[in-house]
Amino acid sequence: MNERAKTRILLVDDHTLVRAGIRKLLEALSTVEVVGEAGSGREGLVAVRELDPDVVVMDIGMPDINGLEATALMLAEKPGVRVLILSMHRADEYVLEAMRVGACGYLLKESATAELGLAVEALTRGEKYLSPAVSGAVVRTAMGPGEAAPPAAATGLVTNASEASARLTPRQRDILRRIAEGGSTKEIAYDLGLSSKTVETHRAQLMDRLGIHDVAGLVRFAIRIGLVSADR
Numbered sequence: 428m429n430e431r432a433k434t435r436i437l438l439v440d441d442h443t444l445v446r447a448g449i450r451k452l453l454e455a456l457s458t459v460e461v462v463g464e465a466g467s468g469r470e471g472l473v474a475v476r477e478l479d480p481d482v483v484v485m486d487i488g489m490p491d492i493n494g495l496e497a498t499a500l501m502l503a504e505k506p507g508v509r510v511l512i513l514s515m516h517r518a519d520e521y522v523l524e525a526m527r528v529g530a531c532g533y534l535l536k537e538s539a540t541a542e543l544g545l546a547v548e549a550l551t552r553g554e555k556y557l558s559p560a561v562s563g564a565v566v567r568t569a570m571g572p573g574e575a576a577p578p579a580a581a582t583g584l585v586t587n588a589s590e591a592s593a594r595l596t597p598r599q600r601d602i603l604r605r606i607a608e609g610g611s612t613k614e615i616a617y618d619l620g621l622s623s624k625t626v627e628t629h630r631a632q633l634m635d636r637l638g639i640h641d642v643a644g645l646v647r648f649a650i651r652i653g654l655v656s657a658d659r
Contacts (some may be wrong), residue, residue: 430499433460437480439471468492499528509550538610539623607649
């Protein structure tokens with residue numbers, strides 16, 4: 428991030444121990460600063476006004492105002508804040524509603540710890556971030572029933588997909604397919620006998636080689652080159 432100021436983060440979760448764990452992970456990153464915590468959606472709204480964070484890491488299930496409602500209210504007041512939903516819910520409905528109310532990312536609580544840093548970095552760059560296991564919901568909705576994969580100009584994909592695909596190693600293609608099928612970092616690592624860190628490295632290399640900067644883009648690319656079908 429060069430000389431840019433640290434990303435200011437607010438944690439909103441009703442479980443004290445969960446917040447403590449997330450805070451510890453974030454404070455290990457040199458590019459972020461945790462500026463505050465809130466134990467409910469209502470407290471989170473107050474904290475956003477007082478602390479003016481760049482990114483809010485938000486749970487869904489909370490007392491008084493849930494995370495989705497709180498996200499909508501926050502963005503109505505502070506449209507520049509970027510919300511990362513951190514949830515145990517995999518169901519499409521949760522993911523799509525989070526995107527509808529304006530969240531920029533959706534991270535499953537079961538994700539590998541390193542994914543939290545990747546998600547925060549993506550939001551800081553102005554991008555979106557979705558856990559691989561839930562990204563298919565957004566792609567299916569964006570494409571609509573019976574539609575073909577969207578063109579590169581609309582998705583940010585490389586313009587010559589077949590040429591780019593040919594440059595991928597067999598291992599990269601395998602990992603790309605597993606990501607597109609919704610496999611989590613831990614699941615892919617277990618299936619392939621690799622460490623989670625190695626899988627994350629492969630994913631970063633895929634994004635770099637293809638010029639794609641989020642998991643949803645990888646899913647669209649995999650559909651486009653026929654690694655997976657759009658109706659998965």
